[in-house]
Amino acid sequence: MLDFQFFIEVLVGGLLSGLMYSLVALGFVLIYKASGVFNFAQGAMVFFAVLSFVGFMELGLPFWGALPVTVVLMVIVGMATERFVLRPLVNQNENTLLMATIGLAFVIEGVAQMVWGVDVRRLDLGIKDEPISWLADKTGVFVSQLDITAGVVAGVMVAALGLLFSRTKVGRGLRAVADDPAAALSIGIPLKHIWMLVWAAAGVVALVAGMLWGARSGVQFALVLLALKALPVLIIGGFTSVPGVIVAGLIVGGSEKLAEVYIGPSFGGGIEGWFPYMLAVLFLLIRPEGLFGEKIIRRV
């Protein structure tokens, strides 16, 4: 019985932390879906967003004052990225775009550290990273409040973005642009506005992800590396699928923690670092476009 409780605890903890990966991956999907850019800088944006948020709070702004300021800042960063990095590179192949965003990641990380310094900061959202007591009392399973919150936030964001893509006029425009930019342009969809909008939205998603990650593990440079973990989530789910991100996040989070706890000790631990990537490779061998990605049809 105790073993089973422990198993559930590990599994639930893993699933919920997987949802936090999903939050980061969501920013990737948003941009890829609308502009075909694989935004490697999403992790850097997460770091930059939360660091700025904490920085503004240190400058004396209250929580609800710092939040809108950071949102505005992220919108500006997103728009500037679109204007100065991606617009000149329009119609380049996707590898070039990927490399440009790696360069962008360097810039954003550098600016963040220049402006706010390299110290590790604490972020207090008022949500404790402690087990929920009534749940622990009733079932003996320890689940952190913060994890639950992250899960709920991730779910809400995905639902909201899903609605945005499928139900609104802007969303339809986004999908049209993703499908064929030239055709979308020819029927009067304002391409530049759409792209700016997407980058701004990705900035906001990055802020939300960053705040939850920051509350969990401190606001520090390591957040950039954590964001790399979003990549396997992304490729398992498929680059173009919003719900896929959630499912893949659950798969990655759950299996990574279970593997670490049950298989890890026989290898001396630390397999969390690469397990998600290997899992992603295995998934891709069976479905090269991810679980929910659009089928890649190749023609000569």
Place this chain on the structure above:
Amino acid sequence: MFYREAGQFRTTYAQDTQLLPLREDRVGMAFMLIIAFGVIPFVASDYWLSALLIPWLILALVALGQNILMGYAGQLSLGAAGFMAVGAFACYNLILRVDGIPFVVAIALSGVCSALVGIVFGLPSLRIRGLYLAVATLASQFFIVWALDKFGWFKNYDVAGVITAQQIVIFGHTFATPQEKYWVVLVIVAALTWAAKNMARGSIGRGWMAVRDMDVAAEVTGLPLMRTKLQAFAISSFYCGVGGALFAFAYLQTVEPSAFTIELSFRILFMVIIGGLGTILGSFLGAGFILLTPIFLNILFHAIFGKAVDATITSALEQVIFGVMIIAFLIFEPHGLARMWQQTKERLRLWPFPH
């Protein structure tokens, strides 16, 4: 005026297929080799040799490997440092466990080890393409470094984690000074560069480029896709492995997994981008550029700010400038430094005359 091909005719097939068909190129190459072998080691100080020239040559070799995979065969990979680590540890273990193995053989075999690992991690490329593959290659990076760190056998059960690399001994002579190490590195790099140039312009390289440009079309025209892709992975990893072994033995003097992080992989990627995708020369120019820029910026900042500004700020500023340069290169000169050199050469044909 100084660089023109007028009057140089190719009258035999041998002349037509030679590596440097122009006299100017041959003279220039001979001149460069003489300087590299005979002048630099005697003129350059130990600091220049061990902190700049040796790492430059080694990283150029690794960039060449990355370029084979990425520039010629079109398979984007983010795991070059992982394969370097394989090479470094293979070399360490070969020298440690095989009695009396010659250093050159150990280096070559560590390249082979790396190539075998490369083939294994190249297998997904048969089914996964493009960006999905790029993310999948991250698996090799993280897995290899983890495995080397976790399994004590690779490190000979050394607990400190930092292993001193053995001496480089060739034909009973110990190559210990920076000058001697420079020669060892230079010979290996020159030989492998020559081999790469010939592979790239021969049928092997054409196969890679066909796969890069359109793999389905290449397959339809009768190119064995699996063999070509795995060949590219193997040869690329071989170069990375040899480079990694030299990196550990001739440059760092230590063998440790933490030297081969994902940051190193990114740096190698940038070398290839800035140098020029699909060019041999670009690997060398790119490696030099990426290696020298931080040093140059460091000196510059020191001169401007002195000690007034915190080191963390200057290193962050350095990172920003780096990122901006990469973006600028992609926007303004996507073909990299090698293309710039090409254009300079074109100008030199006419200079100083207008026509």
